[in-house]
Amino acid sequence: MSPDAASPRQAIRQFLASLRSPARILVAISGGSDSTGLLLLLDEVVKAAPHLEISLCAATVDHALRAGSADEAREVAALCAALGIPHMSATWQGEKPKTGIMAAAREARYSLLAEAAEALGANLIVTGHTLDDQRETLAMRGMRTEQVSTGIADAVLFDRRFWILRPLLFSTRMDIRAFLRARGVRWIDDPSNEDTNYERVRMRRQLSAHTSVEKDIRAxxxxxxxxxxxxxxxxxxxxxxxxxxxxxxxxxxxxxxxxxxxxxxxxxxxxxxxxxxxxxxxxxxxxxxxxxxxxxxxxxxxxxxxxxxxxxxxxxxxxxRGMVPLILQSGETGVWDGRFRVENRLGTTMRVEAQAARSSLLPVPVTGIQPPRVGAVNDSPMRNESSASKGLGAPDPCDEHRNEGGRGRELPTSAWKRAIASAPALSSDGAYLSPESASMVELTPYFAPFDRFLxxxxxxxxxxxxxxxxxxxxxxxxxxxxxxxxx
Incomplete structure (x- = not known):
């Protein structure tokens, strides 16, 4: 065992003891050694400690990127059935991108895992990332920046809905495989793990002779x-x-x-x-x-x-600049410009675009959002209006705010107009939505750096x-x- 590594079994015991209970854990399992070891370790410790009020379920994501992946998912399903653990498989459907396949696969994988967690009644997800993955990530990021990296996080909130936890992040793949061999359990080797077209594979081979290179990741x-x-x-x-x-x-x-x-x-x-x-x-x-x-x-x-x-x-x-319109069919949800989440509850198709483009639409009577009460701290009327598209008015020169010195000042007109021009506007059939129609649209701020992966x-x-x-x-x-x- 690496002097920096934790025993896989001890890591799982500590993890389960740290959980708020009752809890239902979805284990993301591909059939590889890391995720298979994670599932078996969790199953072993949970069955030995029923007082923890923790139950398990599992999901396998078939990315459908190579022959045999569906058969591997069935092997995992059979393993889960033998252990008495509810399991479901989810396949990445549709056409795959020609470039950025790894990033796209990651997005698809976590979306499908979240759907599986909902279907199986889980309240958190765990993955089998290990200390080996951490070392590779630190090395890759170290090649791009001199800043100290936090590497792979041990806990990430996905889509504001599910926490993804990584209890084996300080255990090595070697120790996990030793545990599996002792149990007589085989695992599946993904051929892509040997494909040097991927940066992580190339880095893994470079690190094999330099495994002593560590960083104080906890610090x-x-x-x-x-x-x-x-x-x-x-x-x-x-x-x-x-x-x-x-x-x-x-x-x-x-x-x-x-x-x-x-x-x-x-x-x-x-x-x-x-x-x-x-x-x-x-x-x-x-x-x-x-x-x-x-x-x-x-x-x-x-x-x-x-x-x-x-x-x-x-x-x-x-x-x-570069604010691309978003078209949403009835019942669809999307993110416009990386800044607003829009849910179309109308019975018709709708369009989301920038306020500055609204002159091309047919005029209809609408109730406009009032200029902000800049006397209020962090005033955000968008939250309380069903749509920010109903016409943000021009700033009222009488509106004032208090700065750190306590003096009242007017909000700069050009800055405010610039902000209004970038606000979302909603329309359907070439006309702005009426107040009644706009009330059927859910529009909320979206934080691109946090709302997907935090x-x-x-x-x-x-x-x-x-x-x-x-x-x-x-x-x-x-x-x-x-x-x-x-x-």
Whole structure:
């Protein structure tokens, strides 16, 4: 066993003891050694400790990318049946992309696992990621950046619905396979694990002779958690939201610890720009130099966001470029521009596009969303309106807010108009929706860097941001403790 590794059996015991109970766990099992070992270890410990009030079910995702995958799923189903564990298989349907297949497969896999969890009544999902996977990830990220990486997270909230936990992340594949051999259980070797067309496979072979290369991943996790907590406090003190579409960083917020400013501005850029990741290092250096290194008013654009620096702070709004219309059939749900989740409850097809494009539509009487009461902290009327498309009005010059110095100032007209232009507008059959029709559409803010995959390291900040946007809180971790510490 690696000196940095934990015994697989002990890791599972600690994991189950840390869970809030009762719990029903969906085990993601492909038939490979890691996931098969995870299933058997969980089954062994759960049966030996009925007082834990924990039950198991399992799911296999067949990506349908190679011959024999369906047969492998049936083998896994037979194993689960022998253990008395409910199991279901789910196949990735439809045409597969020509490029970015690994990322697309990951999206499909977790979507199908979430569907299986719902069908089987599970409240959390576990996967068989190991210390070997962690080492490979750290090595790959180390080739792209000099920043300390947190690697694979031990807990990730998927789609705001299910926590995905990785209890074997500090156990090695070698030890898991030793456990399986001792039990006389075979596993399936996926041929793609030997395909050097994939970066992870190439990295795995490079690391085989350098397995002693380790990083203090737990220390990096603790540092990231502290950063997330301090960034959440920064939001409370230095950030305001106007109308759900215009962000404002107060002047004092631009004079904070560079690490906090890097973290907060990076993630706010991703949120307002509808991007799943914060800008890369080069872009972030430009943003920070502009926001914190310049006292002169001005504007710049990065990450699809316009940064408007004024005496009363830094304003952020989506730039009006590249906002592609979204067509939703009746009953469909989609994400528009990476910033808004839209559910069409109408009986007709609807279109979502930017407010700035609405002049091409037939005029119909609508009740417009009122300009934000900028005297209210983090005022977000979008949450309470069924649709942000019903016509955001021009800013009222009488509306004022209080900045950190307590002085009333008008919201900059150009910044507010820019934000309105980027807001979503809803239409059907070439006309804007009536108030009655708009009430049948569910429109809520969507946080591209958090709402699909949210690591526990960013949870505190994301949850605070959710409150700023008047959104429901994220689901809390289904754990009583982490690393023996009560949470």
């Amino acid at each position: 990096a996790w603790a540092e990231r958690l502290t950063l997330s907590s301090r960034a959440a406090e920064w939001l409370d003190r230095h950030f305001q939201l106007h109308g759900g579409v215009l962000g404002q960083v107060m002047p004092g917020g631009l004079r904070q610890d560079p690490a906090i400013l890097d973290y907060t501005l990076g993630r706010l850029t991703a949120v307002f720009g509808g991007q799943p990741f914060a800008p890369g290092r080069v872009k972030m250096e430009r943003i920070l130099a502009f926001a914190a290194g310049s006292s002169a008013p001005g504007r710049m654009t990065a990450g699809r966001v316009v940064f408007d620096l004024r005496r009363d702070g830094l304003y952020l709004a989506r730039e009006y 690591t526990r390291f960013d949870f505190i900040f994301a949850d605070r941001l959710s409150a700023v946007f008047a959104m429901a809180p994220y689901s809390g971790l289904p754990l009583r403790s982490i690393d023996g510490k009560t949470i």
